[in-house]
Amino acid sequence: MICSLSLAWILPFAFLLLVTAYPVLAQSQGVYEHYEVYDADFFPPSEYAARRKLALSKIESGAGMLVRNGDVRNRSNDVDYEFRQRNNLLYLTGITETQSALLLLPNGIEIEGKSVREILFVAERNPSHEIWEGIRMGPKVAATITGISTVLSYEELPEILDEVVPELDKLYYDNWLFGVITEPIVGEEIDWPGMMLMMMAEDGIKIEVVQAGEILDGMRAIKSEAEIEMMKKAVEISAEGHREAMRYARPGMAEYELEALMEYTFHRLGAEEPGYPSIVGAGPNTCILHYNTNRRKSQDGDLVLMDCGAEYHGYSxxxxxxxxxxxxxxPEQRAIYDLVLKAQNAAIKECASGVQFFEPHRKAARIIAEGLVQLGIMEFGDDVRTYFMHGTSHFLGMDVHDVSDSYVLTPGMVLTVEPGIYIAEGSDCDPKWWNIGVRIEDDILVTEEGSINLSAGLEKTASEIEKLVGSKNK
Ligand SMILES: [Mn+2]
Structure with missing residues (x-):
């Protein structure tokens, strides 16, 4: 028989076992007992630790790097846009909360008697705030998730910067506040480092400030094995969204209905958000490159162009x-479609390690120019940019137009291949071609051997598309 005393004694240990056995991190502070991680496929702390180690190895002795949180942006009155973490901080820590920052110091500073090279700042737990905004990790949980042993309160950031930054001769700083963003930012997200740097400048303290991207862009461009797996998930979810929208498409359906089918599928399969505003254009709207009003009702005979991608755990x-x-x-739509597809397939074949970034574009543009001349839409020597006015590729990753420090394709890079032809009403050609806009886009991973089309599983030839469209209506 077990007496109640021994049971009470064993309870804390049973609790510890529970915490270790499940991906649930517990804190006993305040009225909240748990901070729960709901998905099992976030990167492990070792992935973030490896990225920070590489970043630290690239920061010169005597320099430091400060990466801060994204900004809370006001939507209207007292409602803000949904918060999205700044990618460089997400890349180095996985922290998705506001009021967070990372300081990397290759020479280290002494905190509580030991020299540390990485310091994370997060908001403290705050029960009254958490009733409204959700449970904060707090420093203890943040340390577990990121693998950073020194986690301080965000409130301490100004003090630490005051101590550290004047001693540095160079600061890599992740900040786009000055010169780029002009719209309002919500009050509490004060750009402490920016303010401090301005005050230092007024005091005559000289420090070279450069973008953190000088180091991080090149790192983010080359995806790790774990990142490639995450991107494959984003691509698979997105492909299923496209399929679902095509399956239910029928004349009379509004662009927003197709958008709803797409984004419903993104969310149904676990994606947090679309990686960028969904572009769903029918008829004349297929010729508007970044159209996202998505309010037109489609008509019989319309083409529909859907440029949509899911974001999964930070990757689009x-x-x-x-x-x-x-x-x-x-027949006219088919001729243009087949021409774009021919250009796209040829451009994808160009993607390989060591190839210049613009080679796939050159290939696609030449095929489209020749094809448009053959179809009598353009005359030989005319500028192909009349009908194909954008580049064929951009890098892809945490940002949909992702960063890179090199235009030589390298294993681990992911880029899009997306040629298009857009013949708006009133174009200088036979009106039978008007209002035909076609773009075909896939996501290509550069490998040692060549490349892999991550979205190859999604229907693409004209006959595959015709078979799929409306198949759920039949
Ligand atoms: Mn694109």
Whole structure:
């Protein structure tokens, strides 16, 4: 028989076992007992630790790097836009909260008797705040998730910067506040480092300030194995969204209904958000490159262009498909579609390690120019940019237009290949071609051997598309 005393004695240990056995991190502070991580496939602390170690190795002795949180942006009155963490901080820590920052110091500073090279700042637990905004990790949980042993309160950031920064001769700083963003930012997100640097300048303290991207852009461009797996998830979810929208498409369906099918699928499959505003254009709107009003009702005979990608755990896909809303291309639509597809397939073949970034574009543009001349839409020598006015590729990753420090394709890079032809009403050609806009976009991983099309599983040939469109209506 077990007496109640021994049971009471064993309870804390049973609790410890529970905490260790499940991906639930517990804190006993305040009225909240748990901070729960809901997904099992976030990167482990070792992934973030490896990134920080590499970043530290690239920061010169005597320099430091400060990466701060994203800004809370006001939408209207007292409602803000949903918060999205700044990618460099997410990349180095996985922290998704506001009021957070990371300081990397290759020479280290002494804190509580030991020399530390990485310091994370997060907001303290605050029960009255948490009733409204949700449970904060607090420093203890943040240390577990990021693998950073020194985690201080965000309130201490100004003090630490005051101590550290004047001793540095160079600061890598992740800040786009000055010169780029002009819209309001919510009050509590004060740019402490920016203010401090301005005050230092007034006091005549000289420090070289450069973008953290000088180090991080090149690192983020080359995806690790774990990142590639995460991107594959984003791509698979996105491909299924495209499929779902095409399956239910029919004439009369509004652009927003197709957008709803797409984004419903993104969320249903676990993506947090679209990686960028969904572009769903029918008829004449297929010719507007970044159209996202998405309010038109499609008509029989319209093409629909959907450029949509899901964001999964911070990584975005970017896929475009174009289809006839009634399930059958007209001869003119088919001719343009097949030409774009031919250019896209040829451009994808160009993607390989060591190739210049613009080579796939050159290939696609040449094929489209020749094809448009053959179809009588353009004359030989005319500028192909009349109908194909954007580049074929951009890098893809945490940002949909991702960062890189090199334009030589390298294993681990992911880029889009997305040629298009857009013949707006009133174009200088036979009116039978008007209002045909076609773009086809896939996500390509550069490898040692060549490249892998991550979105190859999504229907793409004209006959595959015709078979899929409206298949759930039949
Ligand atoms: Mn794109």
């Amino acid at each position: 896909a970017d896929i475009t498909r174009t289809f006839p809303v009634n399930g059958k291309f007209t």
